[in-house]
Amino acid sequence: MLFDKPSIRILHVVGGMNRGGIETWLMHVLRNIDRDRFQMDFLVHTTEPCAYDEEVRALGSRIIPCLDPFQPRLYDHNFQRLVREYGPYDIVHSHVHNFSGYVLRLAKQAGVPIRIAHSHNDTSSLETKAGLSRRLYIALTKWWIARYKTIGLAASRLAAVSLFGSGWARDPRCQILYCGVDLAPFRDGVDRFSIRSKLGIPADAFVIGHVGRFEEQKNHLFLLEIAASIAQKQPNLRLLLVGDGSLRPQIQQKAIEMGLDKYVIFAGLRSDVPRLMLGAMDTFVLPSLYEGLGLVLIEAQAAGLPCVFSDVVPEEADVIKPLVQRLSLSQSPSTWAETILAAPDTTSGFNQTDALASVENSPFNIPIGLKKLAEVYEANFPATSR
Missing domain, CATH: 3.40.50.2000 (Glycogen Phosphorylase B;)
Incomplete structure (x- = not known):
């Protein structure tokens, strides 16, 4: 007797679902992915209404505010509570660049087995101009990313270097995932x-x-x-x-x-x-x-x-x-x-x-990128499926 595959529950972490490049790509994903197989929620750092909120909910996903990202203890408490309340999640997929280090650390503590840091930007030029406190923050969060990620995704080679270091290609956890466009x-x-x-x-x-x-x-x-x-x-x-x-x-x-x-x-x-x-x-x-x-x-x-x-x-x-x-x-x-x-x-x-x-015909057509993203999720899911 054949059984349906269990759904994979994914929590995306973003600042807010406004009309930015990352958020628009996530909407392309949500609209086109098999939403029975992949159940996606969105943890955001605001209670303000954002441009995509209504459509996210209409497509069966949830907007989950997790406040106080600049107050680590409060954010820790909020994150753990929300993962317990809305989870369990199989995957935490974080899109907040350096702050992903803290997110993945908390996800590990919450028992989330698959933890993805996704680099969408090349901030290396900014980091060279950063002051001491910012440099310490960057060093700490990158160390957390290296320690707590199970997968590292990047929008380009420069974005990969920016978040995962110059040796990213030798890390079997890291790969390039070109974000697609709905054409x-x-x-x-x-x-x-x-x-x-x-x-x-x-x-x-x-x-x-x-x-x-x-x-x-x-x-x-x-x-x-x-x-x-x-x-x-x-x-x-x-x-x-x-x-x-x-x-x-x-x-x-x-x-x-x-x-x-x-x-x-x-x-x-x-x-x-x-x-x-x-x-x-x-x-x-x-x-x-x-x-x-x-x-x-x-x-x-x-x-x-x-x-x-x-x-x-x-x-x-x-x-x-x-x-x-x-x-x-x-x-x-x-x-x-x-x-x-x-x-x-x-x-x-x-x-x-x-x-x-x-x-x-390029890797930026949404069906091509979506297929690869689904493969990333599924390749890491069987060992942790409920």
Whole structure:
């Protein structure tokens, strides 16, 4: 007689289920995974409503607030209580970079057998500038990760080095897992005139697009300097900024001070990023100070957009070589401006249909990445199954 496989219970640890790269990938996973086989809950560090909360619950998962991450004893107490209350869990899958060390230590104490540290970012440049207390914190949490993880996943080779050290490839617990993108929305036709009209963008405007949190990592101030340089040569410029974050008021004020307010559109958090890429943007620009991979670049390439981005972005993001150009952040805003203005001409022979097909055949198509993630979960499950 055949019996159904037992479900695997997974607790993902994130700051909050807002529209960031990690969270959007987790939603792609939740929507597409076999939810009878894999039961996923989300432990978050906030009680504030987040963009994906309602959909998470509608798909049968739970949002579980675990507060006081900056007070270790309180967080320890909360974590243990919540794992007892909502568990037992077979897997704790932590996405909070260095803090994952503490999370996995607590998961071990709670008796969770499979403990995953997932590195989505390359923060090595920040760590070199850290003060003494921060360096001690990083050293301790990385030691905990090395000790308590049973699996280490990374979005790129640079992200792996950042969290697991330069010898990560020799650690049998560690591997690269490319986070996938749901490409279905890029197959839909769009009304370019209608999309631009609703955003207040002239039909013939040259639109630079950017999608990202308004935080220091995304380098919005430099993006404004680039826009100012472009505006001198292309008065029909529009800079479309999609996202939100703590620095948004500062960037809005800076745009006014620079006389760019008529050029810059603050679109806020959007659920239709593929539609905006297909219908509103002419070029995609990402001058980040650091990235683990930059999934928005994969989306931009699926939309067939020329992409200009900083050379700190991992090379794995170059899915379609003819569409991508890398520049150093040491280059002047005017050099960036010249490259961006020339980008549509240099990529004019590459259409969106071909671009989408290339991304569909890459490791960044969600079914491919999801299959590998499921294999990671299942390969480690039998020995611990209830």
